[in-house]
Amino acid sequence: MASLNGNAAETRWGPRGTAGATIAARLAFEGIRHSYGGGASLDGVAFTVEPGEILCLLGRSGCGKTTLLRVTAGLERQSAGRITVNGLEIAGPRAFLAPEKRGIGLMFQDYALFPHLSNLRNVMFGLAGLKPAEAADVARRALARVGLEHHAEAFPHALSGGEQQRVALARAIAPRPSVLLMDEPFSNLDRRLRDQVREETLAVLRETRATAIIVTHDPEEAMRLGDRIALMRAGRLVQIGEARTLYETPADLFAARFFSELNEFEGRVSAGAVDTPLGRIAAPGRAEGETVVVAVRPQGVAVAPAGAGVPGRVIGHRFLGEVDQLDVAIDGTDIPVKARARITAPFAVGDEVGLSLTPRDVLVFAKDG
Numbered sequence: 001m002a003s004l005n006g007n008a009a010e011t012r013w014g015p016r017g018t019a020g021a022t023i024a025a026r027l028a029f030e031g032i033r034h035s036y037g038g039g040a041s042l043d044g045v046a047f048t049v050e051p052g053e054i055l056c057l058l059g060r061s062g063c064g065k066t067t068l069l070r071v072t073a074g075l076e077r078q079s080a081g082r083i084t085v086n087g088l089e090i091a092g093p094r095a096f097l098a099p100e101k102r103g104i105g106l107m108f109q110d111y112a113l114f115p116h117l118s119n120l121r122n123v124m125f126g127l128a129g130l131k132p133a134e135a136a137d138v139a140r141r142a143l144a145r146v147g148l149e150h151h152a153e154a155f156p157h158a159l160s161g162g163e164q165q166r167v168a169l170a171r172a173i174a175p176r177p178s179v180l181l182m183d184e185p186f187s188n189l190d191r192r193l194r195d196q197v198r199e200e201t202l203a204v205l206r207e208t209r210a211t212a213i214i215v216t217h218d219p220e221e222a223m224r225l226g227d228r229i230a231l232m233r234a235g236r237l238v239q240i241g242e243a244r245t246l247y248e249t250p251a252d253l254f255a256a257r258f259f260s261e262l263n264e265f266e267g268r269v270s271a272g273a274v275d276t277p278l279g280r281i282a283a284p285g286r287a288e289g290e291t292v293v294v295a296v297r298p299q300g301v302a303v304a305p306a307g308a309g310v311p312g313r314v315i316g317h318r319f320l321g322e323v324d325q326l327d328v329a330i331d332g333t334d335i336p337v338k339a340r341a342r343i344t345a346p347f348a349v350g351d352e353v354g355l356s357l358t359p360r361d362v363l364v365f366a367k368d369g
């Protein structure tokens with residue numbers, strides 16, 4: 001039995017460029033609603049995934065990510081709205097294709113391999129339309145692409161978690177789906193293995209040219225993997241766009257909090273700006289008298305020896321590896337300001353310091369955004 005954490009043999013994938021390519025498809029959601037009986041699990045979701053695009057579906061637990069995948073695959077039926085692939089309705093008021101007729105592959109979070117079938121038989125499972133010899137050939141090639149052809153006759157339980165993930169990936173790509181849906185495909189892997197498996201999986205997806213949706217609750221993973229990110233909350237799409245857009249111009253405070261820890265200050269707009277304990281902050285486009293939240297990313301708070309900027313006192317200093325985090329007490333708030341940077345000056349708890357802000361790390365939102 002291979003080690004769970006991987007060794008040299010485990011980490012070797014098959015040659016790149018050998019995964020069979022598919023015909024890329026445009027996947028569109030229009031006003032998708034769904035409920036398990038209580039409140040709405042999906043509440044009017046609408047967006048399009050472009051042919052060959054890798055889209056990360058990001059959100060907290062329970063926001064509806066898995067439900068959207070299940071509705072897309074045909075394992076659940078939406079109560080309203082329409083899903084199309086290349087403009088053809090696969091689920092909606094006019095049509096409801098059975099899961100096996102959709103050309104959509106689904107890879108489950110727990111891989112869902114059949115324990116009583118060999119790895120080869122597991123991969124062949126999705127190839128029922130082919131003659132057995134042909135299916136075995138296609139399955140062997142898919143296993144070879146993920147570097148596991150020598151485990152074809154073994155059973156899933158004899159493989160490490162990382163290898164099981166690869167069998168599940170081989171099973172998902174073998175039928176050459178035009179759309180591939182992956183539910184938290186890396187969440188069961190330890191961190192060291194995860195980076196490599198993510199990179200190889202991405203290479204396989206690019207080769208197959210499948211349009212892919214990858215579910216994750218990890219914003220960093222979404223930024224690494226996705227051509228675009230769709231951020232969901234409570235069954236709704238909050239924002240969709242490239243990682244940089246979501247990070248730099250989040251649609252609301254919730255979206256901003258998702259991508260970064262924040263120092264938050266509530267205030268009222270007067271003459272186009274808000275007074276905060278860190279100084280007066282411009283609030284362009286906000287109504288006079290509106291209550292807003294000024295959000296400041298910790299990496300946008302520069303700490304210098306006392307003299308310049310907003311005066312404060314260091315009350316905490318944590319070494320986080322690549323950066324340090326300082327907690328700084330300032331006048332006007334009981335909550336310490338968090339500053340995060342590679343600190344070269346040796347600040348110690350009790351030191352008097354001066355704080356200044358980087359404008360691009362300061363965001364202003366409606367209070368209930």
Ligand SMILES: Nc1ncnc2c1ncn2[C@@H]1O[C@H](COP(=O)(O)OP(=O)(O)OP(=O)(O)O)[C@@H](O)[C@H]1O
Nearest residue numbers: 036040041059060061062063064065066067068217
């Ligand atoms: N089979 C079910 N029966 C009843 N309610 C369900 C069922 N599956 C999910 N739900 C509810 O629907 C909502 C959306 O769940 P869903 O699993 O789609 O969220 P998620 O974002 O994928 O979460 P997670 O990351 O925890 O899997 C949640 O409130 C959940 O409790």
